[in-house]
Amino acid sequence: MLQGSLSETTRTCGRPGCRCQQGQRHGPHTYLTFKTAEGRSSAVYVPAAGVREAQAGVAAWKRFWRLAGELAVLNREAARARWRAQGRPARRRDAPTGR
Numbered sequence: 754m755l756q757g758s759l760s761e762t763t764r765t766c767g768r769p770g771c772r773c774q775q776g777q778r779h780g781p782h783t784y785l786t787f788k789t790a791e792g793r794s795s796a797v798y799v800p801a802a803g804v805r806e807a808q809a810g811v812a813a814w815k816r817f818w819r820l821a822g823e824l825a826v827l828n829r830e831a832a833r834a835r836w837r838a839q840g841r842p843a844r845r846r847d848a849p850t851g852r
């Protein structure tokens with residue numbers, strides 16, 4: 754799996770007289786964009802031959818997190834049921850309220 758999302762960009766080059774100067778920009782080029790551990794945005798160029806692999810990797814990452822979220826809900830509900838069966842603390846005047 755691959756963390757991040759795919760984006761496409763077109764660009765101009767510096768060659769004098771190139772078609773991109775008249776609006777026919779180069780591309781589209783695919784990039785895998787992501788946040789670094791320091792929180793900065795970064796990107797990796799994905800060549801055409803790697804686009805399908807990148808799409809599959811990003812899809813797997815999204816699926817991983819969706820499943821992790823579903824698992825967390827199940828774990829919380831299971832823990833809630835267990836803890837409920839273990840009983841509640843005796844009521845005290847200074848006990849936190851709520852629920």
Ligand SMILES: [Zn+2]
Pocket residue numbers: 765766767768771772773774779
């Ligand atoms: Zn050009």
